[in-house]
């Protein structure tokens with residue numbers, strides 16, 4: 001506890017030093033680097049004393065009791081005078097702890113702290129090599145979502161999946177849950193015989209008689225990449241090293257939607273070096289999955305809301321694939337450096353999409369990003385959160401989830417794109433490829449990165465780049481003046497079409513002069529997002545009749561349209577809206593809709609009524625955000 005406080009204090013001090021020490025000179029900003037590297041204020045672990053290097057996990061998944069019974073055998077490396085191994089836990093019931101010789105080890109569980117859970121301190125000697133923790137998870141383990149058959153797509157079998165990022169792994173495995181600590185793992189998992197178990201590891205492709213599955217992850221990963229899914233899923237191959245798992249009724253559509261996956265992997269390798277995880281598979285989860293995608297190594301978890309039928313939302317797959325380099329190979333050292341994971345990944349994602357579908361396509365993605373970013377900065381400013389709009393900021397004593405705004409993603413992207421434009425693509429690509437190769441399976445802080453950038457890129461090419469550049473992009477809130485401007489003829493066409501529409505509401509003219517029949521999802525998103533906030537019922541009706549937005553099967557399009565339904569009290573859209581909210585668990589879609597509702601008293605009533613029905617379908621990460629929004 002005291003140690004936590006001092007390290008937190010040290011961190012705050014570092015942050016102050018960082019912003020105040022902006023004297024010119026190429027050394028900036030490198031401050032007490034070694035200190036910062038170890039100071040993950042979101043983990044209780046003391047890796048400098050004893051660190052986990054391997055996890056051997058034996059588990060039984062019990063759907064009746066909604067709990068996992070398990071033994072985690074941890075291989076540790078410790079100092080010559082090590083006395084304690086400290087693990088992170090959250091709501092775990094510890095049954096016994098022994099060493100490799102079956103001798104009981106004394107342990108204590110510390111005070112539970114907000115967000116963090118409780119430290120599990122185990123007494124060890126320098127000779128202790130293995131620690132066996134036998135435990136079970138609690139009914140409200142935050143990483144786990146247990147679904148009744150009725151909550152799955154096929155409605156026949158129960159389903160379980162985990163979501164460990166950022167700090168929820170500790171709710172299902174007692175582990176050192178810090179992105180700066182990597183370990184290999186193997187597992188043996190017993191599940192009901194009708195179900196298949198999959199992990200972020202080597203995976204089976206079919207069910208077996210015993211219901212016992214074994215897994216191996218030979219590459220060292222941080223705890224937030226531990227993942228498990230159990231359900232009635234089948235496998236379909238997409239290429240020689242890729243495939244997709246989904247519930248039977250979803251499998252054919254998923255296979256068609258992701259047919260370009262192998263091309264994406266090749267494009268990614270061509271850009272930034274070999275794929276290091278052997279296989280790349282996807283699992284399409286039931287609709288309550290709270291994210292679009294999660295880059296669990298070897299097995300990306302994905303929402304079914306990207307199955308649009310026309311491959312138009314697969315940039316999300318490019319994103320999760322890109323994490324196989326940015327994030328999974330080179331990992332943010334702690335959650336204050338989250339932009340290193342996500343900003344690099346968005347940059348890489350757009351480069352993959354450009355390689356497959358052309359610059360015009362990736363520029364549309366970039367423009368949608370820029371709009372998101374500008375809106376988010378304005379909203380955060382209005383909500384007194386402007387300081388959180390710098391790329392690096394301090395999340396000590398806060399939920400790391402608070403850092404999950406479009407800042408690390410989109411501002412991170414534009415920072416890297418600005419660098420690319422400054423030095424030229426060829427040099428930048430060479431730099432990035434080398435960066436991923438030299439830092440594979442390592443962790444990275446913002447300060448290490450800027451140092452590498454300075455020496456390997458700017459100094460190497462004799463470029464006079466001033467520290468003010470980092471200061472503006474990384475440590476200053478808001479959007480820097482030299483933010484790149486993506487260009488899209490297609491979006492210019494959409495903008496003109498929008499003006500025309502608002503003047504005369506003629507579908508025919510949009511078709512004849514602006515080719516709206518051929519518009520892609522992204523053009524429609526641009527169109528709907530740029531409609532005025534306030535529209536009359538006649539206008540909403542005219543739009544709906546002309547373009548069928550309420551009935552669209554495209555989740556991204558319905559999501560932006562849904563905001564207009566709420567804002568303009570467009571009753572014809574209420575039925576679909578309610579059903580969308582009940583059947584979608586993806587927080588990125590839910591939050592903007594609920595936020596629109598809470599702007600008016602009638603909206604709040606409606607939101608509460610819908611939420612009452614929808615909440616049982618949401619994962620903890622979604623329901624906790626909405627509980628807070630609705631003041632529940």
Ligand code: BES
Pocket residue numbers: 165166290291292293294295315316319320323342404409588
């Ligand atoms: N790693 C993130 C999801 C995440 C971040 C989960 C932080 C928990 C804490 C994932 O790669 C992601 O960014 N998903 C996005 C996809 C998108 C940007 C294409 C999502 O879920 O919307």
Ligand code: ZN
Pocket residue numbers: 319323341342345
């Ligand atoms: Zn991501």
